[in-house]
Amino acid sequence: ISSTWSAGRSGATPCPRANGPERVTEKAHDAIVIGAGAAGLMAAITAAQRGLRVLVVDHANKVGKKILMSGGGRCNFTNTGTTPAQYLSANPHFCKSALARYTPWHFIELVERHRIAYHEKELGQLFCDESSKLIVKMLLDECATAGVEVRTQCTIERVEHLDDGSFRLHTAQGRLVTPSLVIASGGLSIPSMGASGFGYTLAKQFGHEVLPTRAGLVPLTLTGKHAERLQDLAGVSLPVEARCNDTSFRNFMLVTHRGISGPSILQVSSYWQPGDDLRLDLLPGIDAEAQLREWQATRRDAELKTLLAEVLPKRFAQRLCEHWIASKPLRQYTPPELRGIADLLSSWPLIASGTEGYRTAEVTLGGVDSDGLSSTTMMSRHVPGLYFIGEVVDVTGWLGGYNFQWAWASGHAAGTAL
Ligand code: FDA
Numbered sequence: 001i002s003s004t005w006s007a008g009r010s011g012a013t014p015c016p017r018a019n020g021p022e023r024v025t026e027k028a029h030d031a032i033v034i035g036a037g038a039a040g041l042m043a044a045i046t047a048a049q050r051g052l053r054v055l056v057v058d059h060a061n062k063v064g065k066k067i068l069m070s071g072g073g074r075c076n077f078t079n080t081g082t083t084p085a086q087y088l089s090a091n092p093h094f095c096k097s098a099l100a101r102y103t104p105w106h107f108i109e110l111v112e113r114h115r116i117a118y119h120e121k122e123l124g125q126l127f128c129d130e131s132s133k134l135i136v137k138m139l140l141d142e143c144a145t146a147g148v149e150v151r152t153q154c155t156i157e158r159v160e161h162l163d164d165g166s167f168r169l170h171t172a173q174g175r176l177v178t179p180s181l182v183i184a185s186g187g188l189s190i191p192s193m194g195a196s197g198f199g200y201t202l203a204k205q206f207g208h209e210v211l212p213t214r215a216g217l218v219p220l221t222l223t224g225k226h227a228e229r230l231q232d233l234a235g236v237s238l239p240v241e242a243r244c245n246d247t248s249f250r251n252f253m254l255v256t257h258r259g260i261s262g263p264s265i266l267q268v269s270s271y272w273q274p275g276d277d278l279r280l281d282l283l284p285g286i287d288a289e290a291q292l293r294e295w296q297a298t299r300r301d302a303e304l305k306t307l308l309a310e311v312l313p314k315r316f317a318q319r320l321c322e323h324w325i326a327s328k329p330l331r332q333y334t335p336p337e338l339r340g341i342a343d344l345l346s347s348w349p350l351i352a353s354g355t356e357g358y359r360t361a362e363v364t365l366g367g368v369d370s371d372g373l374s375s376t377t378m379m380s381r382h383v384p385g386l387y388f389i390g391e392v393v394d395v396t397g398w399l400g401g402y403n404f405q406w407a408w409a410s411g412h413a414a415g416t417a418l
Pocket of ligand 1: 036038065070363390
C-alpha cells in the first residue's frame with residue numbers, strides 16, 4: 001500500500017497509523033531527511049528545489065519545535081557577524097566551507113521574500129519582530145512550494161543499509177526506502193521538545209566516531225559557600241566579563257536560585273568543564289586599581305561598600321563586602337590592600353559545581369565527528385548516500401543566532417549535494 005502525503009499550507013501531516021501487519025511504503029523518494037528542525041527542513045527545501053522527491057520524517061507531533069521556542073519566541077534566526085571563529089568543533093576548519101556558501105545574507109533574503117519583519121537586537125543578532133512561528137511557516141511554505149513531503153509523529157525503529165547501497169527505514173507505520181538519507185535529528189538539549197540521541201546511535205551504527213557530548217549555552221550551578229552567599233540575590237543582574245580557558249565574553253550575568261546565568265555565563269559555559277578556572281571581571285572596561293586610587297584621593301572618608309554600590313548593583317556590592325572584601329573608609333587601605341581588592345574585582349574566582357544540564361541547555365557540544373564527513377557536502381566518508389547536518393554534528397555556535405546559521409548552512413550544503 002502506498003500513500004502520498006504532502007506539506008500543505010497548514011503544515012505537516014501526521015504519519016498514518018498502520019492497521020494490522022507492518023505497512024510497506026516503498027514509494028520512491030530520492031532522499032529522506034530524519035528531523036524536521038532547522039537543518040532538516042533547509043536540506044529538504046534545497047534538494048526539492050533541484051527537482052528531488054524529498055520526504056522529511058519527525059517523531060514529534062509538530063515541526064520546528066526548537067525554532068518556535070527560540071529567542072524567547074522571536075527566533076534569533078541568524079547573526080550578520082557570523083564567521084567560523086564563533087563555532088566550537090574538534091576541527092575548527094570543518095564549518096568554513098558551508099558557512100561561506102550559505103551566509104546570513106542568503107537567509108535574510110529568504111526572510112525578506114516572505115515579508116517577515118525583523119530587527120537587530122545587539123551584536124548582529126537578528127530576531128523576528130513578531131513571532132518565531134513565522135519562520136516555521138516560511139519553511140513549511142517553502143516545503144509546499146518545492147513539493148517536500150513532511151510527516152510528523154513518525155518513529156524510526158531501525159535503519160538498514162541494503163546491498164545496493166540504499167537505506168531501508170523501519171518506522172512504526174511502515175517501511176521506507178531511499179538512496180540518500182540525511183540525519184538532522186539534532187542534539188540532546190531539551191528532551192521534552194523531542195531531542196533524542198538517535199543521530200549519535202545511528203552514526204555509530206554506520207562506523208562514525210561520536211565525540212563526547214555535553215550541555216552548552218547552559219546556566220552554571222553553584223554549591224557550598226558561593227551558593228549560600230549568592231542564592232538570595234536571585235534576579236540581580238550585572239555586566240561582567242566571564243573568562244575561562246583563554247576565552248572571554250563581556251555581557252550581563254544573572255544570579256539565579258541555582259547559580260548563575262545570563263548571556264556572558266551561557267557563552268562561557270560552552271568553554272567550561274568541571275574543575276576549570278572561571279573568573280569574572282565585575283567591572284568590565286574599568287581599571288579597578290585606578291578607580292580605587294581615585295576614590296582614595298577624592299572620597300577618602302567614604303566606605304568601600306558605598307562606593308562599590310555606585311558601580312555594581314547595591315545588594316551585590318554589599319554581599320561582596322560581607323564575605324569577600326573587608327569594607328572600611330577608603331583612607332584606611334594600604335596600597336597592597338587596594339591592589340588585592342582590584343585583583344579580586346577584576347578577576348573574581350567563582351567555583352561552579354556543574355551545569356543545569358540538557359534540561360535547560362540551548363545546545364549540545366560534541367557529536368558526530370566531522371573527520372568522518374565531507375565539509376562541502378556533509379556526506380559520510382564511510383557510507384555514500386548518508387549525510388549528517390545541524391546540531392548532531394560536532395559544530396556548536398555561540399549564543400546569538402550562530403546555531404541556526406549553522407543549521408541553515410549545513411542543511412543547504414547537503415541539500416545541494418544530494
Ligand atoms: P533541531 O533540534 O532543531 O531538530 C531536530 C529534529 O529532529 C526535531 O524536530 C526532533 O523532533 C527530531 N528528532 C529527534 N530525534 C528523532 C528521532 N529519533 N526520530 C525522528 N525525529 C527525531 N539557536 C539560534 O541560533 N538562535 C536562537 O535564538 C536559539 N534559541 C534557542 C532556544 C532554546 C530554548 C533552545 C533549546 C535552543 C536554541 N537555539 C537557538 C539552538 C537551536 O535551536 C539549535 O541549534 C537548532 O535548532 C539545531 O537545529 P537542528 O535542525 O540540527 O536540530
